[in-house]
Structure formats: C-alpha cells, structure tokens
Amino acid sequence: MPSRAMTELMGVAQRCLLFVAPLLLLLAAWQVTTSMGYVRPLFLPPPGSVAEQFLALLQAGEILEQLAISLYRAFAGLAIATAVGVATGLMMARISWVNWICDPLISFVYPAPKIVFIPLFILYFGMDHLSKILLVALTCVFPMIIATHQGASTVSRTLVWSAESMGTSERRLLSRVILPASMPAILTGVRITMPAALITAFTCEMVAGGGGLGAALVFAQRFFETPTVFVYILVMLMTGLVLDLALLRLRNVLLPWHEQDKEL
Amino acid sequence: MVSIRVRGVDKFYRARQGAVQALAGVELSVDSGEFVSLVGPSGCGKSTLLYIIGGFIAADCGSIEINGREVRGPGLDRGVVFQEYALFPWLTIQQNVAYGLEARGLSREERRATAARFVDMVGLQGFENHYPRELSGGMKQRVALARTLAYDPAILLLDEPFGALDAQTRESMQDEMLRIWLSTRKTVLMITHDVTEAVYLSQRVLVMSGRPGHIVEEFRINIDRSVTREVTMLSDDFNRVRNDIWLSVRRQLAPGAV
Numbered sequence: 001m002p003s004r005a006m007t008e009l010m011g012v013a014q015r016c017l018l019f020v021a022p023l024l025l026l027l028a029a030w031q032v033t034t035s036m037g038y039v040r041p042l043f044l045p046p047p048g049s050v051a052e053q054f055l056a057l058l059q060a061g062e063i064l065e066q067l068a069i070s071l072y073r074a075f076a077g078l079a080i081a082t083a084v085g086v087a088t089g090l091m092m093a094r095i096s097w098v099n100w101i102c103d104p105l106i107s108f109v110y111p112a113p114k115i116v117f118i119p120l121f122i123l124y125f126g127m128d129h130l131s132k133i134l135l136v137a138l139t140c141v142f143p144m145i146i147a148t149h150q151g152a153s154t155v156s157r158t159l160v161w162s163a164e165s166m167g168t169s170e171r172r173l174l175s176r177v178i179l180p181a182s183m184p185a186i187l188t189g190v191r192i193t194m195p196a197a198l199i200t201a202f203t204c205e206m207v208a209g210g211g212g213l214g215a216a217l218v219f220a221q222r223f224f225e226t227p228t229v230f231v232y233i234l235v236m237l238m239t240g241l242v243l244d245l246a247l248l249r250l251r252n253v254l255l256p257w258h259e260q261d262k263e264l
Numbered sequence: 265m266v267s268i269r270v271r272g273v274d275k276f277y278r279a280r281q282g283a284v285q286a287l288a289g290v291e292l293s294v295d296s297g298e299f300v301s302l303v304g305p306s307g308c309g310k311s312t313l314l315y316i317i318g319g320f321i322a323a324d325c326g327s328i329e330i331n332g333r334e335v336r337g338p339g340l341d342r343g344v345v346f347q348e349y350a351l352f353p354w355l356t357i358q359q360n361v362a363y364g365l366e367a368r369g370l371s372r373e374e375r376r377a378t379a380a381r382f383v384d385m386v387g388l389q390g391f392e393n394h395y396p397r398e399l400s401g402g403m404k405q406r407v408a409l410a411r412t413l414a415y416d417p418a419i420l421l422l423d424e425p426f427g428a429l430d431a432q433t434r435e436s437m438q439d440e441m442l443r444i445w446l447s448t449r450k451t452v453l454m455i456t457h458d459v460t461e462a463v464y465l466s467q468r469v470l471v472m473s474g475r476p477g478h479i480v481e482e483f484r485i486n487i488d489r490s491v492t493r494e495v496t497m498l499s500d501d502f503n504r505v506r507n508d509i510w511l512s513v514r515r516q517l518a519p520g521a522v
Contacts, residue, residue, distance in 0.1 A: 162346070180354040
C-alpha cells in the first residue's frame with residue numbers, strides 16, 4: 001500500500017510525463033526528418049546544431065542580452081497598460097458617465113489590430129524603446145480595461161452595502177472594496193494579456209529593429225543562419241511559457257484568500 | 265420609544281414589461297429594544313423593505329424614520345446581516361470583525377482588542393487569521409453577526425440571516441441570537457420565511473401580503489424566554505401562535521384556499 005505522499009508524487013510524475021511526452025515525440029520526429037535527409041538543413045537544421053548554436057549564443061551573452069531588452073519593453077508596456085486599464089476599468093464600473101464615454105470607444109478599438117500603428121509610432125516616438133513600449137501598452141490596455149471593468153462591475157451589492165453600512169464613503173469604497181474584490185479578475189487580465197505584450201514587443205523588433213529577440217531573429221535570417229533563427233524562436237516560446245507559470249504562482253502568493261485555480 | 269417608523273412606503277421596479285410594484289403602502293413601527301420579525305411569501309418584497317430601511321435603496325413614496333430622523337442613506341446606527349454573509353473575502357476573520365470599528369474612530373489597539381472580544385463571543389477563537397473561504401456557512405454567519413455587533417449599532421436589520429444554513433446549525437444560531445438579544449436588548453427587525461424561527465425569536469411577528477407587499481396581520485408573541493428551546497417549542501402557547509401565523513402566510517400564498 002503506497003503512502004499518500006507517494007501516490008501524490010506519482011500523480012505529479014505522471015502529469016509531467018503526459019505534458020512532456022508529445023514534446024519528446026515532436027523532437028524525435030524532427031531528428032528523424034533531418035537525419036534521413038528529407039529536408040535541406042537550410043530549411044530545417046538538425047536539433048543538434050540548434051542546441052550547439054544555443055549554447056554558443058548563451059555563452060557569448062547574446063541570448064540574455066536580447067531577452068533582457070525584449071522583456072524590458074514587454075513589461076514596461078504591460079505595466080503602463082495595467083495602471084491605465086485598472087484605473088479606467090474601475091471608473092467605468094462606478095461612474096456612469098465614464099462608462100458612457102469609454103464603452104463605445106473600447107468596442108470600436110478593442111478588436112482592431114494595434115500592430116498597424118508601428119510606422120506611425122516610429123515616426124512619433126523614434127526607433128528605440130519608447131515607440132515599442134507604447135505600442136505594447138496600446139495593445140494591452142484594452143483587454144486590461146475590459147478585465148477590470150468586468151471584475152469591478154460584478155462585485156456583489158451586499159458587499160458594497162455592508163461596507164457602506166459600516167461607514168465607508170463612496171470615495172473610499174473604491175480602494176477598500178471594489179479594487180480588492182476585482183483583484184482576481186485583474187490578475188486574470190494580466191495573465192491573458194501577457195502573451196499579447198510579448199507578441200507585440202517581438203513584432204515591433206522584427207519590423208523596426210533596435211535590438212531584442214525579434215530583431216536578432218530577423219538579423220540572423222538575413223544571413224541565412226537558420227540554426228540561430230530556430231534558437232531565437234525557441235527562446236521566445238520558452239519565455240511565454242515561463243512567464244505564464246510565473247504569473248500563476250504570483251497569483252497564489254498575492255491572493256491567498258481566493259479559491260485557487262486548479263489548472264497545472 | 266419608536267425606533268423604526270415606516271409610513272406609506274411604495275416601491276416600483278422597472279421590468280421588461282413595464283413597472284412592477286414591489287411594495288404598496290407599507291406601514292410599520294418597531295419600538296426601541298423590540299425584536300420584530302417580518303414573514304411573508306417569497307417575492308412579497310420583504311427584503312426590498314429591509315434594504316429601504318437600511319438606506320441602500322430609496323422608496324418611491326413614503327418615509328422612513330430612525331429615532332425620529334429621516335433616512336437618507338446607510339448609517340452606523342443600523343447594522344445589517346445578510347443571508348449570504350457578505351464577508352470581505354480578502355480580509356481575515358479578525359480584520360472583517362474590526363472593519364466597522366474604523367468609522368467608530370477607535371485606535372488600532374482598541375480595534376484589535378474589540379474584534380478579539382467579539383470573535384470570542386461567537387465562539388470562533390483560533391480562527392482569527394483564517395480567511396472566510398476556509399470557514400463553514402454557520403461559522404461565516406457567526407463572523408457576520410460578530411462584525412455587525414462589534415461596532416455596536418442600536419438597530420439590527422437581519423435579512424434571512426439563517427436561511428442558508430442547515431437545520432441543526434440554524435437552531436444553534438437562533439439560540440445564539442436569542443442569547444445576544446436578551447443580553448444587549450438591541451432593536452431588531454428580522455426578515456425570515458421560517459415561521460417557527462420568527463415565533464421563537466420575536467416579540468411581534470408581522471405578516472406581509474404577496475406582491476405588492478404590505479403588512480396584513482400582526483401577532484404578539486408572549487412566551488417565556490427563560491426556558492429551554494425544548495420547553496418553548498413543545499408548549500401549547502408556542503404552537504398555537506405558530507400555527508395561526510403559518511395559516512396567515514398560507515392565505516397570502518393562495519387567497520381563499522385556506
């Protein structure tokens with residue numbers, strides 16, 4: 001009879017295996033395809049040469065340097081979007097005229113691809129960090145407004161009434177009740193918006209240059225260094241995955257009072 | 265002395281098919297230190313009436329006075345306990361109970377001490393640092409009661425406070441409520457659909473009609489509160505008035521049927 005801890009450990013191992021197995025299968029297929037010579041290495045280099053290039057670039061400090069630039073842009077943009085989005089979403093939920101003004105604007109702009117503003121943003125804000133950060137912010141601010149508004153407008157009325165009957169003024173209600181009650185929705189908003197921040201940062205870099213993973217990828221492609229292109233693509237994929245897991249952890253730390261999500 | 269006075273209150277709700285009248289000419293008054301219950305069929309507007317007295321929603325017509333002063337909004341003189349507890353889920357039990365003490369102007373240390381005293385009073389010592397989600401329904405309702413009693417409002421407005429609890433927990437909460445009322449003698453207006461609960465706790469029970477709601481009948485309950493629950497519930501006096509009120513509520517459900 002295995003102990004409870006043992007059973008739990010086995011469960012975790014099983015889930016990890018289930019998660020990793022398809023990836024290993026993909027890797028094996030990749031290896032077979034290249035070693036059998038079905039495709040030219042220019043189109044699909046073997047996994048070994050990609051791994052080799054990865055280590056070389058890592059040792060040269062190239063990967064971390066480009067990663068740091070991209071993350072700075074993505075996070076700065078996401079931070080601005082979160083600050084503006086939370087403030088706007090809260091006001092929309094509590095002040096009806098703010099909602100009347102913002103709601104149609106958001107419905108109009110939210111579904112539009114913000115990436116088309118790259119040329120204009122370069123023109124206005126230059127080739128460096130600022131234009132990219134602001135475009136990330138523009139992309140992310142709408143989902144953040146919507147997430148916050150949704151959270152803040154569904155706060156139970158008895159919660160608001162309880163606070164009011166215990167002497168909380170309308171102005172203090174926002175910070176004492178509406179904001180904390182909206183935190184789960186806001187953090188979910190950050191989590192689902194984060195990939196958009198990365199995508200926008202990478203895309204800006206690919207189009208406009210100025211360093212970062214996206215620019216490094218396009219630069220390598222220009223010289224037909226396919227293994228390097230693959231290295232940067234893989235780094236981008238891993239960045240998204242790691243950040244998503246980190247945000248999930250952060251949520252459990254920040255919201256110990258909330259029913260935990262069961263995912264992963 | 266009259267503590268709560270409601271005069272000619274009408275309330276309409278906007279619905280898809282025009283306005284729905286929830287309350288029609290409600291008249292009631294509760295004396296200071298009196299325990300009054302309001303029973304009636306579902307949807308008769310009794311919770312609406314409580315929210316109007318609480319100052320959370322406005323009446324369309326009529327007036328509400330608390331100790332002779334017109335109600336213009338919520339106030340610390342009226343403490344409310346809701347059926348769904350309405351605890352702040354991001355605050356610990358201690359912090360929830362201390363919430364209303366801030367507006368009372370107590371220092372940090374006084375707030376802590378007072379909250380601890382009321383957590384003890386409802387028998388939740390040891391749970392001070394738990395979050396509401398870690399507590400059972402009965403425990404949450406104890407916290408809600410402690411939170412309201414802690415800042416010492418003169419009037420308690422209870423909106424089906426034990427309606428979400430299982431039968432055993434409900435009875436023990438009723439006993440606790442009775443004990444608290446006997447020792448504090450606060451003015452209490454309780455909404456309930458449980459006639460037995462109303463008779464067990466109240467000095468007066470008001471029966472509301474179906475929608476649009478108004479008070480149709482009033483029962484004075486004269487039972488000895490110093491005896492045990494078993495003695496009370498098995499007594500003829502208790503059961504006679506309980507049956508009368510039950511029949512009165514039934515008549516509101518299906519006029520002419522009983």
